[in-house]
Amino acid sequence: MVTDSDGYVQIIEYLTEHLSLFENCEGANINSPSVMEVIEQELSEQIILVCSQNEKLSFNQRNTIIREVDAIVYDLEEILSGVVNNPVTSEQESFLKEFSLLIKNMFDTEIHSGVFS
Template sequence: MVTDKEGYVHLIQYLTENLGLFEAPEGKGLADETVMELFEEQLSAQIIMVCGQNPELSFAQRNMVIREIDAIVYDLEEILAHVGNKKATPEQTHFIADFSGLIKNLFDQEIVKLTA
């Protein structure tokens, strides 16, 4: 649905190009959540929004969306393995929110195709 599309590959490349942001030393202004907790929280919120905006999705289609999110989280865990458990900085928090919004955009595009 999403993870096999070119847009997703570009987003993963975008993340890897910005890995330096996640290599930053821990310092002041850290969030209460870790990097992975923030990714999971933001992605969950985005997918709840996707499903809420598309009540016509069948149970099977909603399950497909959830399986895709699980695959995305798995990819993120692999990419961010060495920093996923560190507390997030404000810059990382902003990046995660933006990245999650881009993931939602991919789902929005694919759902339009599903429901057309």
């Protein structure tokens, strides 16, 4: 599973190395979506893409992926607990998009290596 992999640990370390992006919220528009809303939106888009690109995934495999994403969102919520409800800045949003792509790449790798077979 993705959340049990060394790659996931490295991705979480990558996030923690960039926590300073989330400490300074200057420049955030009060009408911007929250950090959590962006996390949920970006991860949802990437996981929909994973599933649509891998049509042979069974219902159970797709459910496993969704459970993994739920665990990832929970981890992100814990790590970013102090800022998840803050309006997102453009720099934070860019980082979260990149981070979501890294998560997608992990799922792609796991699927193509046969873990979800």
